[in-house]
Amino acid sequence: MNMRKSPAAGMEDDIGSRNPMRRTKEEAAETRRQILRSAEDEFLARGYENAKLEDIATAVGVTRGAVHWHFKNKQGLLYALRDEAKRPFMELAERLAEEDTGQPLDALGDVICGVFTRLSTDPRQRGMLQVMFRLDATPVGGPSADPFRQALLDAMTKVLEIAEQRQGLPAPWTAKAASAAMRGIIEGLLLEWSRGELEFELLPHGQAVIRTILTSWKI
Structure with missing residues (x-):
C-alpha cells in the first residue's frame, strides 16, 4: 500500500543527507x-548577530532546513547551547549517587571551577554570555519557572543532599537552601564577569569565592 509520507518524516530524511532512507x-x-x-563555533567567531544559519549548516554538510528542524532558529540554537551547561552538574549528581566515597562539596567545586576555567580561557565566551543575557536565555534574569534554572537547581540540590547525608551541613543550612544560594552566587558571578566593568575575573576571583563558600559548608 502506498502510504503518504508526513512532512516531519520528509524533514528528517533531509537532515544531513539526500539518502531517501529515513535516518535512525x-x-x-x-x-x-x-x-x-x-x-x-560560528557564534564565537562572528558573534551572534553576524552568524548565519546557512554557514552553520554548510559547516556540517546539512541543509538550512535541517537546522530549522532541530532548533527552529538562531535563538533556539542559543537556548540549546545554554542548556548544555547543566549537563556536568547532572552527571555529577548521578555519579555521586552511585559512589559511596568522595567529598561531594569538593566535587561540586571542581565542576563549577572547571566551568569558570573554560569560560576564562576563551575571551569570546564573555561576548556569548552578554548575548544570552540580552535574550533572557541564561539563568541570570530569567523567570523563576525557567526550566534551565530549575534543572540546574535540582542537580545541585541532589549533590548537596548527598553531602548533607554523608557529612552534614552546618546550621542553618539545608541542601535546598544551600543549592539556591549557590545558584544565585554562580549567576551573579557570571553576570559581573560578562559585563567586564570591574576588576574581577572568574579565574582566580570567582573560583576563590566558590571554594570559600563550599569550604564553609563542611563540618
Missing part, C-alpha cells in the same frame, strides 16, 4: 550535536 534516531542525534557545535 542515533544518526539524527549525532547530526544535532554537530549542528550545535558548528553554531557555537
